[in-house]
Amino acid sequence: MPRPPLLIGTWGKIRRATVDGQPMAFANYRDSTGRTRPMQRNGRTEAEAERNLVAALKAKLDDESTDLLASSSTVAELAEKWLDELRLQKTPQGTIVTYRSSIKANIVPGIGALRLSEASVPRVDRFLKGLLDRPSAARTARVVLAGMFKLAVRHGAASRNPVPDTMPIASTKRPVKAKTLEHIHGMRERFAEYDRAHTSELWEASGMLMATGCRIGENLALRWDLDVHLDTAVVEINGTLITGEDGKLHWQEHPKSEAGERALRLPATMLGLLTERRVNAFYEQVFPSSTGTWRWPANTRRQWRAALEGTIYAGATPKDFRRAVATHLDRQVGVKAAAKQLGHGNEDVTIAYYIERQHEIADFAEVIDSLFQFAG
Structure with a gap:
């Protein structure tokens, strides 16, 4: 009857011997792959050789076991x-x-x-x-x-x-409310006023949001030579800005999702603004910080709140521009266009979170009226 194999992570009987005058200790151990392997160590005495072998076996098997969790792990x-x-x-x-x-x-x-x-x-x-x-x-x-x-x-x-x-946690989704065009233009007028006293550039940055419907991180990640093509009036959304695990701001080489990588035709109005801006640009970023580095989205949101504080627009966020673009496109050319512009893989997300639902009247009154026309 064959001998049962060693348990994984253990070793068998240790044997001592002196080989060519050198005290040695030997043992077989079974590693995390299930294979049984030999190990040997020497020492000044056979007892020391055995101690060296045991230490080496423990180190080897402990290294392998650290990659695995146990029921006693927290x-x-x-x-x-x-x-x-x-x-x-x-x-x-x-x-x-x-x-x-x-x-x-x-x-x-x-x-x-x-x-x-x-x-x-x-x-x-x-x-x-x-x-x-x-x-x-x-x-x-x-x-x-x-x-x-x-x-x-x-x-x-x-x-x-x-x-x-465990108990499912229900999502309390609120109906989508898109800002009216009057509201959007009112905010941009407020941004223009705020920009005159601050180095915020909210008016231009919000214009780009309105022109593309992109996320604020995607907006601030745009680069002149690689993403903005003024000769063809196209802007490519190739990345976004994120806060890394080190707490620093990083340019991420892809947007939020695979579908988020997209090329968008620029409206004529925004193309003119960008062309003028390009002439005066000193940095690779379309919207750099005052020192020529990437601009933190959190700082832009803070300036955004400060600009709208105390006005009827207080509480609005950059995402409101994204919703306004999606809703406008849905009304004009359909939901597929809205999803493509926003970089969504399917229309469900666009409908659920970005398009304000139209409340249509079920107008079947004339047909139902016939119910009242009973001749008897």
Whole structure:
């Protein structure tokens, strides 16, 4: 009857010997691939050779085991492993930053010390319910935990993913409200007034938002020579600005989604403004900071709020321009055009989040009136 194999991560009987006058110790060990391999070490004495061998075996097998989670690993340790895997998958940095923020702000303080064997459905469910006063935070935490425990199951550290059996967190979606053209032009007049006293360039930046319907990060990531082609009146959306894990601003070589990479024809009005702006440009960025670096989207939003503070436009955001473009295109040429302009892979997202629904009257009164014309 064949001898049963060693357990993975263990070694067999240690043998001592003196070979050519050199004290040696030998043993077979089974690594994480399932293969049984030999190892030997020497020493001044056979006892020292055995100690050296044991130390080497432990170091070797400990190195291999550090890549795997165990049921005794904590949720916080799982989180770090999961983030490492997202980086290997080349997940966009913006997404990683969002998930890491959820882990740091909510998951680690809430259940980070739990062992994976202790992370039952009731415990995870209770944790998520404790975040319901902040529905957005609760939804993000649920998405993050679901991804984390998929990894735990793959590592054999958990027998099941507890998150799908927790209570779903409903999304309270509000109807889309698009700003009127009067409202959009009123904001731009306010921006022009604000620009005269500040180095903000909100009037021109908002004009580009209106011309393209792009996101603020995409807008501020535009480069003269690589993205803006004045000779053909085309602007290419090739990247966006994100805050990296290091807290610094980075140009990301792709927009939010694959469909977000797009080429847009510039309206004649914006083409004229850009041509004039290009003549006076000193930097590669279309909208550089005052020092010629990338302009932080957060700073632009702050200036935006300051410009509109105390007016009827207070509370409006750059996304309102994106909604206005989508709604205008939908009314004029249809939803497909709106989705293509905004860089959406399908029309569902455009309809759900960017186009204000038209309230049409069901005008069948004449037909229904015949119900009243009963002759008897």
